[in-house]
Amino acid sequence: MARTDSTRPSEARTRLLNTALRVFYAEGIHSVGIDRIVAEAQVTRATLYRHFLSKEELVVAYLNEVDAAMRAQASAAAERGNSPADTLRGLGEAIAAGIRSPEFRGCAFLNAAAEYPDPGHPVHQTVLAHRQWFHDTVQSLFTELGTSSAEPAARHFVMLRDGAMAAGCLSDAALVCETFLRGVDGLLRVHG
Amino acid sequence: MARTDSTRPSEARTRLLNTALRVFYAEGIHSVGIDRIVAEAQVTRATLYRHFLSKEELVVAYLNEVDAAMRAQASAAAERGNSPADTLRGLGEAIAAGIRSPEFRGCAFLNAAAEYPDPGHPVHQTVLAHRQWFHDTVQSLFTELGTSSAEPAARHFVMLRDGAMAAGCLSDAALVCETFLRGVDGLLRVHG
DNA sequence: CCAAAAAGAGACCGAACGTTCTACCTCTTC
DNA sequence: GAAGAGGTAGAACGTTCGGTCTCTTTTTGG
CATH class of the missing domain: 1.10.10.60 (Homeodomain-like)
Structure with missing residues (x-):
């Protein structure tokens, strides 16, 4: 006791x-x-x-929980990878692993944004903040990689991720992951 | 009667x-x-x-309306383009135009799927049917294009589209369109 | 040991939800 | 001019929503 x-x-x-x-x-x-x-x-x-204070606050707390998990995932990828390219590949693998898991049901943030379209709503803002962080993280990695166009590359990476996360629970997850990882590889080949 | x-x-x-x-x-x-x-x-x-009969049926009718509009869009692109590559580029342009429009609020089908995750639900099924049609349409175009890997190319195209549609109302639409169209161009360069 | 905080149990609120109902009106079309 | 379908009008159904309330029990710290 x-x-x-x-x-x-x-x-x-x-x-x-x-x-x-x-x-x-x-x-x-x-x-x-x-x-x-x-x-x-x-x-x-x-x-x-x-x-x-409200359901809304619980929703924000839920998204922050997911956010924390993804930041941990990104940190783990950064520690494992011994080069920016490695880290990006590792990040891609981690994303693919999530998509392949049986509980996968899309991106928690994209799903939340679909339910809270009002840009001023706290839940929507939480989504935007998370996405800003993710984009910045990816862009930093491309910058470290030494490419001349880190920002477009990062936007391309994020777009592939968004597409993969969105489609991951609407069609065959294995095929989605294959397409996604192939796309990431191509991106790294061009900018590496 | x-x-x-x-x-x-x-x-x-x-x-x-x-x-x-x-x-x-x-x-x-x-x-x-x-x-x-x-x-x-x-x-x-x-x-x-x-x-x-119910709200659910109204929702399905709403999605069928959007589906019809997109099929018309695809047909228009096919009629305008005088080659499969042209049609795919036109389809990409049409998608980008939608994203740039001020009323754009993401993909109606991805948004609906986020609200109806149950795969057995009629609304979810309507989403899946639409996506199947879109994928098949794109794949046919890549096949006509003569590439040896039409199916992966189509999946890549759809993934870019999904990413662009998802992000289009969560970040700068112009940048999203630029990234998307650049991706489509790259895809056509490789498979053309 | 005792006070305060945390948690449990559950009644209760007004509003909104999807849905059904009866009753009346206004057109066509036979 | 009767029939019947489609439309209008509005009350009402039972359920669930998010949220508040009071009261009691358990846990914890000084």
């Missing part, structure tokens, strides 16, 4: 976030009511609203 | 469909209730439910 270790993040909050991550990603945001989330997280409404 | 079948497009039905097209595309599907649609179409609920 004297468990004084990690009580800070609040167990109920963690359960809430994990449930939101799983359910929002799998079924969409507007399709899922807070009743579902509260029930599956085994938490009462009052607890949810003690940790988050 | 059904004697004046083809003579009456029904004005109310047209208004309903046009309103659905505009509002669903601009604001998302789950975000818009039928109250909004009947109000903006200046039609009563009873009229809506005389023409469509």
Whole structure:
């Protein structure tokens, strides 16, 4: 009973976030009511609203969770790769691995943007912020690579990724990954 | 029964469909209730439910409307272009023109799929059917073009399109179009 | 040991959801 | 001029939505 270790993040909050991550990603945001989330997280409404001011805030927290995971993924690729080209290839492989996983249901951010088209909405802004980070990260890698046109290359890379993520759950994932990785290879061949 | 079948497009039905097209595309599907649609179409609920069995059916009809428009777009490109390469370039230009238009809010089908992730759902199936048609159309053009790898080329083309359509309303449309058209050009250079 | 915070349980709110209903009107077409 | 389809009008259905409330129990820290 004297468990004084990690009580800070609040167990109920963690359960809430994990449930939101799983359910929002799998079924969409507007399709899922807070009743579902509260029930599956085994938490009462009052607890949810003690940790988050609104459903909207929970959605933003969910996206931030995904964002953190992708930043970790990018960092891991950067540590593994011993050159910018290697890192970009590794990033591509990591993306492909995600697409191939059975739970894959597209890009959480593209899906969220489809549900929150209003550019001023906090959820939409969260999507834009994530995408800005991703583009900047990729562009830095192309710059390190020494190409004269890092920005167009980065935009091309991101476009391929967006297409792959969007189509990954609407057609054969293996074929999508093959096409994507081939495209990344071509990009690296041109700019390397 | 059904004697004046083809003579009456029904004005109310047209208004309903046009309103659905505009509002669903601009604001998302789950975000818009039928109250909004009947109000903006200046039609009563009873009229809506005389023409469509449910909201779901209206959504499918909306997507079929968009599908018809894209098929017309593809046909127009085919008639204008005097070679398969020309047609593909024209198709790319038409897509870019759509992205550049101020009302652009992404791909209606990708957006719908984000809101209806269940593969068995009629709306999702409608999305899949449209995508199958598009892929087949592009693949035919690459085959006519005489390339040895029409299918991978078509998948690459579709992936670029998906990426461009997804990103078109999340970052600078002009830059997205430039990247997309450059990608299409590269694809045609390789396979032509 | 005791106070405060966190969590649980669940009633409750007004609004919006998709859907159905009855009743009346206005056209064609036979 | 009767029939019937399509349209209008608007109330109403039961459900679910996001969100708030009170009250009690458990956990935790000084």
